[in-house]
Amino acid sequence: MDSTNNYARGQIQAAGLPDRQGISLHGMVVFAHEQVAGKGQRGKSWVTGKDSNIALSVLIKPLSLRVSQQFQLSACAAVAVHHFFGKYAGDDTKIKWPNDLYWQDRKAGGILIENIVSGSGSWDWSIIGIGININQVIFPEELPNPVSLKQITGTHFDPCELARELCASLDQQYTRLCTEGFGPVYADYLSCLYKKGGWVKLRKDNRLFEALILSVTPEGRLLVKHAIEEEFDFGQLEWVL
Template sequence: MLIIKLNATNSTNSYLRELSNNKQLEDYTVVTAKHQLQGRGQRGTNWESETGKNLTFSVLKDISGIPITDNFFVSVVTALAVRATLNDFLIPNLSIKWPNDILSANKKIAGILIENNIKKNALGSSIIGIGINVHQTYFENLPQASSLQLITGKTFNPDHLLLGTITHLKFYFEQLKQHKQKLLKAEYESFLFRKNKPSTFKKIDGSVITGYIQGITDSGRLCVLEQDAAIETYDLKQIRLLY
């Protein structure tokens, strides 16, 4: 497994994508950086990370054997792998906030950005960006963010976190390769933040609703039981869970 360590780059996802466009890379090639100048998160947001305090890396994964209809399972597998790694390090109260933020209690400690390469209506490769807040202790205007150090009072070896994540990624991708989608979906849903609890959501039109998260569809849409006892499904652009 090739691990490329950088002091700084605009984005590990962008760096790895450009590298893979120019040369053949082995599966699970990793790019990690102490500082990202333009780190990105879900919904077009920036990923704020203090230099040298956190673990930010991207992984190149061959997903050519996965049906395009199962593309959300790349996100499922990654979220489960990061959650399992943090569980190994005894981080408490872990859950997955749909689609793939990792929380401790109600604090975000890790985020994931997945960029799949699709050609001729088939999956080719995926660049999986992962950010884990490790030792950062101050997050400006981010009241829901926290870090492993803030939560536990301990320090961590980022290399151990990185290798642990890769180990779990390999395990869960092997499960996907063996067509265990139902088991993966059930495990993912078992860790869903606020599942079966009364929750508040903001829809794309600005309206606010209450409902109960029931799970996800196979394509990754969120299933919400709403006040009229109907279950509606939403994609990432249509709804946002409010804390």
């Protein structure tokens, strides 16, 4: 499969055809044993070797959320991934803003969410793409700091079984978001924020600067302090690790 997100998007498009009217796609999971053109943030690719990692996409119809609340779903997915991975990898598991999965200072996975908004402004669909390194131990040289669950624990895992656990965690956190509101999910997100209270190097445009990570706002902006306190939207900053 080229990309689970691409396949999921195709299912949404096919659902509008006359012979597919009424098909229920909400909650559908697309899992790839091998992915050759996975999508990452900032247009980067995510290649998944055969039966080595988790590569999946979940289709969500966010009826209880507004378009302006997209970060709530992003944080919900990040918390679900964190809870799942942390069960095996321990307390060194963190979420790097906005929704990368980190263990210590190494990247174990990431989330790419693609939203489909209608011309009238309604939030029709969300495709939550998740990639997590499970059994992979050899990575491309251009990846600066990868790590897998096998490298952390010394154990070989069944990616399909772990994918089921991950989906259960996603279902639990999404249900909590819909029934209890964003507060509990947001608190969990902040509690496991990578480098919170620490100094990091960031790049904005061509300017490199050090900043203290303070928090993330409920709207999803990173709050940092350098010369002044400042908020940044995703896409405005690049971490320098």
